[in-house]
Amino acid sequence: MEEEYSQLDISIQEKDKLVAEVIRYVLFKTHQSSGCPIRREELTQIVTKNYHQRSLPSLVINEAREKLSSIFGFDMKELNRMRPSSNRPAARASQQSNADAKSYVIISKLPADQYTKYVENKEASHLTGFAFVVIGIIHLAGGKLSEENIWHQLKKLGISESDERNPIFGNCKQTLDMLVQQRYLQKEKVTGPEGNIVMYELAERALDESISAELKKYISQVWDNEEIKLLFNLHTVLFQSLKYLY
């Protein structure tokens, strides 16, 4: 590693300073945006602002990633920004990882039970719960659901689109929009037979393996409960989920 840097005519101290700046940027930005993904360009800019060596940004970002892991226990996960399915060209093309579309989020590497016990900020559990429910609903619907339908389902939980002073969530619409900014969902206007409708689709963060596995486990647990089945009047969703799970 040091050889690579020395070839680039940059001292260890300068390099360390850059790496620290990138780490600090990631941590502060994550806090400010409540966990929205950070674009790779934002990180390369920190380096290119003062240094013009071509391969430097990649080296610095990689080392920042290592240090986030070794110092803090954070995994800096790379996400490729998805486009809504109706916009996507042939499957092959969309799988090309376009450097411009790369973004990062930091995830704790701690085991889930440890995280819940010691690290989780319980004051924010309502948001995590909300995210889980919304992602679960859209998942059960096949990965895509209209805006109208989502609010229809959320209404059953006492959360309505027009509510700006919900005692738990404050502005409910903003709470849903936050999930879009955090790249759990993506929004798309679709021209349908009845005019324009807004569709919500699962985005790259919700499609991650770790999340979908947990979701399926949870949903199947819920669905095992007879009383819940009776209470939930989700005919179409039930149909869809049966197709999905078995």
Next chain:
Amino acid sequence: MTSLTWRYHTLIQALLSRGPLKEEEFHEVFIGVSGKNPVRHQKVFNEALLRINNALAYVQFELRACRNQYDGKVYYGVVNNVADEQSKLGTKYSAPQIAFYKGVIDAIINDVGLEGAISNIDALNVRLENQIVLGQASQDSTAKLPTAFKLFNMSQKEKTLQELIKDRWLCQTSSDKIGLGIRSFFDLRGWFRTNEVPSCDVCNEAGVKASVCPKEGCPVRIHDYCLKEKFSKRTGTGASCSGCGTEWPLPEYESEEIDENNTTSPDESQIASANPVLRDLRNAKTEKFDSSQDASQRKRRRICKPEPAEMVEAPRRGRPRARKA
């Protein structure tokens, strides 16, 4: 640079995610990851913190203890030591909100009674103009005020006040006044020094809420908990001022817990001073978080900040309120 294991990561992440933790809470996490109670294994505890700080120094962060001056309780938190471009991003508050916060802090520091708190009304009457960046002409300063500042009305001040209390930058004291929150105590160390807030004679931390020497003109001030710690152990000899020798009446302390805590609370300076590098780091670089050049506030929580849910209404016990539009 050392690579830390999951045990240390848990400690760090807990503080980043949950914000400053009370000593008991932090000890709980420590026991959970190490099986050792810091009270009985102080050496292990201190060494662990030292290891963490050696690693955190790479990004100019520090894990340290700090006292809530209103109740004397010790808290642990991870703080940022350098105000730079990156840390300026680390706030969810807008420019007028930050100016408002700074105004409130100013008013609290200048509280003559050294209660370290101001009334709700005084907080709401804080003027943002005084917080504008230095260098602007003092005359006609209202004309140069950014629109956002001009539009920052009373109800927004109220809302911001509640948010700041919820986020623990400010607090509601037991006498229903507005005081510094624990995050402010952590972050503003350097700022206190720059603004020459007199320190406590015993612990050398800023004396925001403290007792002054009963002798008029004597500048010595001591925190209530420092007074108790220093003098309650002595039987027979009363408390006296180290500056002028005047007899110093011990305060009526609200909770008696402070005596029990004396044996458990670690010496704040012990953690950092054990490592001379860290000590230098702290002294040289503890600039105030919200530096006057650029209004900013840094908090580090990984998880979403909850939307203002329950707005804690400060109980208005029949106090007349002069409401300005």
